[in-house]
């Protein structure tokens with residue numbers, strides 16, 4: 001998956017939902033960390049949409065314990081439908097969160113088989129200053145094909161800061177995906193693509209959102225398409 005233009009990911013822990021996303025999304029984000037029998041689901045997958053596989057660590061707001069977490073992502077690379085994997089910036093940085101060598105080997109293994117890597121970083125409490133948004137996105141994009149940040153907007157200024165950094169880095173040729181979580185940040189999910197954000201996430205089942213403030217899939221598709229006309 002090249003991520004050189006906007007890609008709408010339908011997030012789900014149930015690959016059986018792919019037919020419902022097929023005509024709307026560009027790929028399925030498979031939340032392995034929230035899924036039951038994820039290996040069996042991957043083996044049985046015969047949908048049309050390529051998969052972006054995420055196995056979010058508990059320490060990054062997800063459901064996966066460290067034990068076997070990166071190995072499961074490595075095993076996912078063997079499936080033809082997998083076009084991208086998501087790896088946390090914290091896992092790649094050598095700062096004691098998990099095994100940085102294993103995370104870096106995983107990124108190399110993905111690139112060897114032409115699977116793109118989305119390097120992601122989150123803040124579930126607040127929006128860091130613009131300098132930190134910039135720094136984290138730059139570091140993330142150096143490790144992988146796209147640097148992604150999802151932060152929590154507490155006010156419109158936070159949302160504006162996310163949009164502004166998105167614009168600045170896109171203009172500088174850095175491939176980023178950005179969004180502000182929470183009600184105040186919702187609109188950034190529709191607007192950030194106008195400023196260059198390359199990935200948007202929305203749940204296949206609106207009752208199973210994978211982050212606060214997400215639009216449902218059809219709504220995000222419509223908003224992004226209308227705003228980029």
Ligand SMILES: O=C1C[C@@](O)(C(=O)O)C[C@@H](O)[C@@H]1O
Nearest residue numbers: 011054120150181201210211
């Ligand atoms: O990291 C992200 C972004 C996200 O948290 C969001 O805010 O839409 C949703 C997650 O499923 C995905 O892995």
